[in-house]
Amino acid sequence: MTVAKNGNTVKVHYTGKLKDGTVFDSSLQRNEPLEFTLGQGNMIAGFEKAVDGMKVGDSTVADIPVGEAYGEVREDMILEVPKKDVPENITPEVGQRLAVQQKDGQSIPVTIAKVSEESITLDANHPLAGKDLVFEIELLEIK
The missing domain is CATH 3.10.50.40 (Chitinase A; domain 3)
Structure with a gap:
């Protein structure tokens, strides 16, 4: 067989x-x-x-x-960004999945890991x- x-x-x-x-x-x-x-x-x-x-x-x-x-979870794939850089049509929530466009035009899926008054933390690691x-x-x- x-x-x-x-x-x-x-x-x-x-x-x-x-x-x-x-x-x-x-x-x-x-x-x-x-x-x-x-x-x-x-x-x-x-x-x-x-x-x-x-x-x-x-x-x-x-x-x-x-x-x-x-x-393993890679710390270099976790990024904190100012809330002011988030498009106005997005209300960030922990667990929300987004696509972030890189400078070269490639899109990367990310998960919102943390939301604070001034910033959001994005995690590009696989879930x-x-x-x-x-x-x-x-x-x-x-x-």
């Missing part, structure tokens, strides 16, 4: 959880499997590692440490940075 390996395009159903059991994403909720090619780096390393070697119909639970997920993750994965197809 064929096993999933680098270069294969696979379809999986998955449920991603935090260590406390909180579900943060699931293909089952959308009833749409995730399709990706192993080895292209489009998935976090721990997820690809878990699928590598699986056979169609196999299921696994993968404990993925921070280093194989979204990495799951600094967290160990658990994925329940079922391999549905290998192309």
Whole structure:
């Protein structure tokens, strides 16, 4: 029987959880499997590692440490900006997601981490940075 390996395009159903059991994403909720090619780096390393070697119909639970997920929280990706620099049509709230345009025109997603009288703190880290993750994965197809 064929096993999933680098270069294969696979379809999986998955449920991603935090260590406390909180579900943060699931293909089952959308009833749409995730399709990706192993080895292209489009998935976090721990997820690809878990699928590598699986056979169609196999299921696994993968404990993925921070280093194989979204990495540690990087302090250099947290920035405090004066409130006066926030567009007038935005009322900043903690947890709000925004897109900040860089000088080169590229847009970066950020989360508002703190709001004070004079400034807001923006966090450009992935929302799951600094967290160990658990994925329940079922391999549905290998192309």
